[in-house]
């Protein structure tokens with residue numbers, strides 16, 4: 001205990017007042033315990049004593065003497081005073097302590113406020129967490145309820161399964177037997193597998209030999225290609241030669257005509273001179289006759305004069321008369337002799353001229369004969385060159401068809417369009433790539449989906465940078481076949497916005513961006529011009545239709561598509577025995593130039609059903625079918641060919657969810673997807689060589705039946721978008737294209753004849 005006796009250290013209330021006995025009879029000792037027990041002479045004070053003392057009400061017990069009590073009291077008072085002093089010190093300490101505590105309290109209060117604020121925020125946070133947790137709790141409760149119901153269902157099914165297991169266990173015995181039987185069968189199957197393995201080996205060997213044969217064919221194909229190229233070169237040289245010969249021949253013919261004309265003129269001159277000479281001869285004869293007559297007359301007169309002289313009996317006047325007469329006659333005779341001389345000179349000059357013109361006429365005739373000979377020689381060479389050209393052309397066609405047959409009559413090209421601004425794939429990894437191995441260069445394409453690579457190989461793959469011209473170069477031979485009498489069908493397939501219309505039609509107003517349709521038409525009309533020189537005369541007819549919501553629309557009708565007049569038309573598709581397709585009531589137009597066809601194409605484009613989808617601003621909502629029927633007649637060989645060129649821009653395949661179609665658009669999309677799925681059904685049935693091919697399931701497949709299932713040359717251009725967001729659609733398109741590529745659909749047949757033409761127009 002502390003106090004003054006304790007070195008003056010600060011005391012606390014606890015040190016002054018201590019409750020010693022916390023029991024039922026508490027005794028409070030003031031100051032140190034020693035004071036209470038010994039310093040107070042062993043006097044013990046109860047709580048009441050102390051309280052009385054403190055309130056100066058001392059009631060000492062009576063068993064001590066007063067003096068003792070007084071001493072004790074004095075002592076006690078002394079001690080009490082000490083206590084009071086301690087208390088005062090204690091009070092000061094307490095005050096200090098209280099200040100300290102107040103300060104602490106203030107800072108604590110501040111802290112409390114801060115804490116309260118934080119608590120408030122925390123409370124809000126907690127409240128929101130509580131709300132979320134409540135929600136979570138509700139969801140969990142629902143889930144729990146669901147899981148409980150699932151659990152119940154699972155338990156029910158477990159019970160059922162238990163039952164089933166029991167029944168299965170019951171039926172295990174026969175199964176065991178069956179197992180044994182199956183094991184026996186398995187061992188026999190193993191044997192079969194062994195034999196099949198054997199067969200597989202043999203098949204592999206066969207496959208290897210087929211591959212060898214294939215590579216041989218490939219080599220032959222390359223060789224044939226080379227030959228074809230050489231033939232083409234030769235053809236070009238022959239054509240050049242031919243046109244040179246033609247030019248030379250024309251100049252010779254001009255020369256010949258000029259010579260003929262000058263010959264005719266010379267002949268005319270000669271005739272005129274001859275007739276002049278005749279006249280002069282006649283005149284000379286007349287003058288000679290006259291002279292002879294005059295001479296005989298002179299002689300007569302001279303004889304008479306002599307007779308008169310002899311007779312001399314005659315008068316001198318008579319004699320004089322006779323002499324005058326004789327002189328006159330002599331003068332006349334002399335003048336006539338002069339005339340004769342002059343005429344003779346003239347005659348000589350005319351005869352000289354005639355001789356000269358005879359010489360020049362002879363020269364001209366010889367020149368003419370020479371030119372005639374050269375001309376016929378040239379004609380012969382020209383005929384020979386033309387024959388060579390026809391033979392070369394025939395060889396070219398044969399080789400070209402051999403190449404196409406070797407390549408397969410349904411071929412697939414793939415075209416990847418460039419990334420457009422709308423594709424917005426800057427930060428996404430590339431989804432489409434092109435292998436650079438020699439084997440697949442220009443023929444392979446790879447798609448990356450969810451980190452998995454899908455590879456495809458087609459007859460040709462066009463990268464995004466490929467121009468319209470580059471695509472057309474690959475297609476032009478096929479287009480040429482239509483002029484040779486084949487049915488040709490080129491169609492563009494792909495998802496909405498993948499570039500089908502760009503490939504088929506291109507962009508109007510820009511020559512470099514022209515698509516396959518305008519380029520094909522230009523080629524056909526140019527070739528028609530060239531073939532005309534070989535005796536071919538062609539007639540072309542075109543029709544254009546669209547299949548919209550499974551309904552055929554005539555795009556060249558003068559009635560507006562959709563109008564009552566147009567709707568009453570039947571447009572029934574029929575195929576004849578020759579594999580030609582007829583669409584009743586369809587407008588067919590005779591065309592003579594590519595400009596006429598361009599005009600019709602523009603007209604058709606305006607009537608087409610186009611709409612806007614989320615995937616493409618100008619989306620074709622229908623299948624567009626352009627058909628050109630070509631009939632050629634060779635006047636010299638009397639051969640006829642009937643070719644058909646079908647160019648088709650299919651409507652875009654699209655997923656309903658991605659296209660965002662609703663209402664009419666939704667109906668259109670469903671119709672499009674249905675017909676495209678019918679197209680794939682047909683292709684797959686053909687690939688599997690099934691007996692029944694469902695051509696009739698859609699208007700599109702029924703219309704294209706001769707192209708897909710028969711004897712035409714078909715090319716499918718599958719268009720693909722490189723956008724990573726379209727990867728699923730691109731993969732679907734390429735898978736479909738790969739199956740088409742694997743199809744074998746018969747051998748293309750050329751339609752030729754020497755009969756009269758059937759004037760009716762037909763498709764495909």
Ligand SMILES: Nc1ncnc2c1ncn2[C@@H]1O[C@H](COP(=O)(O)OP(=O)(O)OP(=O)(O)O)[C@@H](O)[C@H]1O
Pocket residue numbers: 416417418420464494495496497498499500501502503616618619620621650651652653719
């Ligand atoms: N090879 C290309 N080069 C440049 N632009 C292209 C190419 N292919 C397509 N485009 C552009 O992509 C857009 C969509 O092309 P397009 O309209 O031809 O697609 P589509 O497959 O015909 O679509 P839909 O089926 O909806 O009619 C057009 O703006 C077109 O100009």
